[in-house]
Amino acid sequence: MSVALRELLLAGAVVDVGALLETVLAATVAGLGVTTTFSLAILGASGSVDARRNGQRLQSAAYAALAVLGVLATLAAIGFGLVVMVR
């Protein structure tokens, strides 16, 4: 067994790899997920205003719904994360 492999196995034995991987996964999903939902909200809000200016009422309403969904999804994701932490 090479020294590098032995050191890697030793580190693996000391580090709680499961918890570390869960941290990486949770942080990535939370960070990118909330960014995506909030960007959707901004896209919806901005698109709704532009469509209304152009007289496209149906499109404006659809964009507005996207904005509301984006905000709700963002708040739900944050709320879920905090509830998991507090529990």
Added chain:
Amino acid sequence: MSEADLILYIVVGTALVFDFTNGFHDTANVVATSISTRAMSPRLAVGYAAILNFVGAFISLEVAATVADAVVAADAITPTVVFAGLIGAIAWNLATWYFGLPSSSSHALIGGVVGAAFAAAGPDAVLVDGVVGKVMVPAVVAPALAFFVGVGAIVICYRMVGRQRPGPVTRGFRWGQVISGGLLALAHGTNDAQKTMGIIALALIAHGELAQGSDPPTWVIVSAATAIALGTYSGGWRIIRTMGTRIIKMDAAQGFSAQGAGAAVILASSHFGFPLSTTHVISGGVMGAGAGKRLSAVRWGVAGNIVGAWLLTLPAAAVIGAAADGVVRLLGNGAVGPVAISIAALLAGAFAFLQRIRKGQTVATG
């Protein structure tokens, strides 16, 4: 009041002072992004961060448990050893602040306690698995993770709203920063205040007031939360005065991405009990949000500082903690050592502060 009680009071007081300085020092990291993108006024950002730092201290106790149970063997040490560890951390923070070296308060705290425990009770008092697995490896992983989440987040932002009119998008992300900045303050409060709770819990266990494995008492949680919140609020006024000179230029989407990445990593790590350098994680998020837009926008010198702090802080604080323990024991087993060292530390701190101000004035006027 017995001498042991007096030592315990000194340890608790010193830990809370450390917590206050942690909040004072870290305000800039927590609020700078919101202020620089004009998402919030400086006064509002500082007040908001202080309140959420306070609240954050109540949402988890996993990090406190790690500090109290997984770093040193609580049954092998005494409150005096915890005190020596705190002095090691404070002395190292003071020295690095004076000489402008990179540092991390969190690593200094853990390094100081490890060094003092090693000196007092030998290698068996140090839980190597905990130090490596819960502190050292996450210390390397977390800032890198925040960097990559920051890169991913800013790429998503630009891809999704890059073709929209800039005005509404900027306003939208400024509102988003109210949420992401709040989460970052909450995350900072939970991870950093818990380190102090863990240290006080360790002293209480060593003193026989608390059973090993128990959660910190409510008064410990409330006092640690209050100390970090007051530190954050006090530190904020310094930030307000120096604003505009040292803050990184970024747009609202970058600010949102950087804060979101930092908060996600710190909150997830806190949930699994990893005590992190919140400064390093926030720096990782800021660099990631910068690199996602333009690689040359990243201040790579900051990354160098983080690596320097990784290499220096733990061993240096450990050596000072061990030395502090030696000095305390030279002065006997009673309260004389902690009292004398506390007075010496206060005088050294005041001297360094005055010298630094004098130097600063010389530079400013010369």
